[in-house]
Amino acid sequence: xxxxxxxxxxxNGIDESKLHEFVVEFRKYKTELNRKFLExxxxxxxxxSKVRSFIPGTITKIYVEEMQHVEEGxxxxxxxxxxxxxxxxAERAGTILKINAKEGxxxxxxxxxxxFDLD
Amino acid sequence: MAxxxxxxxxxxxxEEIQLGGGEKAIQKQVAMGKMTAxxxxxxxxxxxxxxxxxxxxxxxxRDFGMEQKKLHGDGVVTGxxxxxxxxxxxxxxxxxxxGGSLGSMHARKITxxxxxxxxMRMPLIGINDSGGARIQEGVNSLxxxxxxxxxxxxxxxxxxxxxxxxxxxxxxAVYSPALTDFVFxxxxxxxxxxxxxxxxxxxxGEDISMEELGGARVHSEMTGNAHFFAESxxxxxxxxxxxxxxxxxxxxxxxxxxxxxxxxxxFNINRIVPADKRMPYDVRDVIRSVSDDSAFLEVxxxxxxxxxxxxxRINGKTVGYVANQPKVLAGxxxxxxxxxxxxxxxxxxxxxxxIVTLVDxxxxxxxxxQEHAGVIRHGAKVLYAxxxxxxxxxxxxxxxxxxxxxxxxxxxxxxADFVFAWPDAEVAVMGPExxxxxxxxxxxxxxxxxxxxxxxxxxxxxxxxxNPYVAAAKGFIDSVIEPKETRNVLKHALEVSGNKEIGMxxxxxxxxxx
Numbered sequence: 001x002x003x004x005x006x007x008x009x010x011x012n013g014i015d016e017s018k019l020h021e022f023v024v025e026f027r028k029y030k031t032e033l034n035r036k037f038l039e040x041x042x043x044x045x046x047x048x049s050k051v052r053s054f055i056p057g058t059i060t061k062i063y064v065e066e067m068q069h070v071e072e073g074x075x076x077x078x079x080x081x082x083x084x085x086x087x088x089x090a091e092r093a094g095t096i097l098k099i100n101a102k103e104g105x106x107x108x109x110x111x112x113x114x115x116f117d118l119d
Numbered sequence: 120m121a122x123x124x125x126x127x128x129x130x131x132x133x134e135e136i137q138l139g140g141g142e143k144a145i146q147k148q149v150a151m152g153k154m155t156a157x158x159x160x161x162x163x164x165x166x167x168x169x170x171x172x173x174x175x176x177x178x179x180x181r182d183f184g185m186e187q188k189k190l191h192g193d194g195v196v197t198g199x200x201x202x203x204x205x206x207x208x209x210x211x212x213x214x215x216x217x218g219g220s221l222g223s224m225h226a227r228k229i230t231x232x233x234x235x236x237x238x239m240r241m242p243l244i245g246i247n248d249s250g251g252a253r254i255q256e257g258v259n260s261l262x263x264x265x266x267x268x269x270x271x272x273x274x275x276x277x278x279x280x281x282x283x284x285x286x287x288x289x290x291x292a293v294y295s296p297a298l299t300d301f302v303f304x305x306x307x308x309x310x311x312x313x314x315x316x317x318x319x320x321x322x323x324g325e326d327i328s329m330e331e332l333g334g335a336r337v338h339s340e341m342t343g344n345a346h347f348f349a350e351s352x353x354x355x356x357x358x359x360x361x362x363x364x365x366x367x368x369x370x371x372x373x374x375x376x377x378x379x380x381x382x383x384x385x386f387n388i389n390r391i392v393p394a395d396k397r398m399p400y401d402v403r404d405v406i407r408s409v410s411d412d413s414a415f416l417e418v419x420x421x422x423x424x425x426x427x428x429x430x431x432r433i434n435g436k437t438v439g440y441v442a443n444q445p446k447v448l449a450g451x452x453x454x455x456x457x458x459x460x461x462x463x464x465x466x467x468x469x470x471x472x473x474i475v476t477l478v479d480x481x482x483x484x485x486x487x488x489q490e491h492a493g494v495i496r497h498g499a500k501v502l503y504a505x506x507x508x509x510x511x512x513x514x515x516x517x518x519x520x521x522x523x524x525x526x527x528x529x530x531x532x533x534x535a536d537f538v539f540a541w542p543d544a545e546v547a548v549m550g551p552e553x554x555x556x557x558x559x560x561x562x563x564x565x566x567x568x569x570x571x572x573x574x575x576x577x578x579x580x581x582x583x584x585x586n587p588y589v590a591a592a593k594g595f596i597d598s599v600i601e602p603k604e605t606r607n608v609l610k611h612a613l614e615v616s617g618n619k620e621i622g623m624x625x626x627x628x629x630x631x632x633x
Binding site for chain 2: 022024026031034037055082108109
């Protein structure tokens, strides 16, 4: 059984070239990092002046224009995804500085669609 | 005596059905690097031990022209045989017959052999290679899946259940493997997902290949859905046989006593763990240095590698190891490693396999992603699994055991039967740097040379608390031992735990933080 001989009794040791510094509770450890750790998403605070697509989909309607002032709760666009027409509303009142998409455009998730100057 | 005419008819029927989907379909299967369902069974079981049942089963679909079609064996081969001389139940879906699609009779063949394995208390091996539900059979097909999932759950913790993914296994079908104990995958052949690349592309606009979405590597490294990864089907079968050599045949079967072979000389236990607490080593070398013949069968080798789980033998009998791995992410506990170890602890407990825990961890992985992924709930699984386990539980603290990590890793407080520590062990509420920064915050902040004072205070803390003797003085550690004594100490601890019996409060079942 080559599986048993090869994999079951191998001495592993450490490959120094793969080691990184890694801090836990003020102490720096030498260790390898795994793929999942390296690919994790960093945290960014939510910027409420930007309205992003909450799901990938198609913008079928835009109700507002650049430099227009809107009140809280005003409809901004319809983002159609998974056969649902989702109306997206303004969460705060403010002036729309920039609109980064057109009607009929397919957008990915988390794309900034509206940039606000909040009141 | 049967007439020769009737015997010839039987032979003819058998031959026809055993050809599955026919020569053309078989050629396609082989071209994909896959064996046929029957070849797989024969390769896995002991020579000549396979007995097939329900060869003559026919489907009962009456719509969409299905009544005109004959599907040999209804796309699945079922039977019994032996592995290593011991009985097993097995089924293998036959992709050459209607894509191995699951109709009601196909499902009934599977549930019949499942019932048999549970009744007769023997392992069930399921080889999955199927396009999914047989759409023409509608809700009858769904009923079939449901019946399988239900039986997977009933048999869980009673008989070992092994799933081998040797083809596509998509949609609802993946839930049967997910409910079983061990999932085996093969590079480029196994594919598992709930919704496939086409749907994801249509609905979400995300473009991903089947391999990147749910290939063998993804499930071995990223999701943890697979427990064993192989390069080929032949290697996969070797792995299954190896696993079966370690695990008991049911929850009422005794662990098998094998010949005791001493560990190999190249695994010198004195030379593996560096004294510098910041430096890594491979904890699997420690496991091999105390295990019979230095053999260790690792489970989920490539997923959450910051904790190591798997089987070895001490004194000829199987034990389950759970060990922090300083080589990867310094051995921290996190969402995935908690999940991985907790489930393994429960496996060992269900099948009466003693657990040996090797401790060396700096604490929990810091990060917003961890907190938001629910490290509280996942970390709690480890506490739950250890506390609930009634098998012999033995701990060896190799180096660091700080804070919550110390408690979680089978401490005395969770009812470990024996806790040993090496002389280099540091058992403390947190690492010296962190502790000194908090306790001596004022002294450090007001000092003329804060760095110098900090270093003095850290050294002071190390001197006083970073050792095994404070915990030993309280009886939390039973004995401080030299590394070279470890194997003998473990042998003895396992020997004297042989008749362990403890009571737990009467309950239907607990509510683990799933």
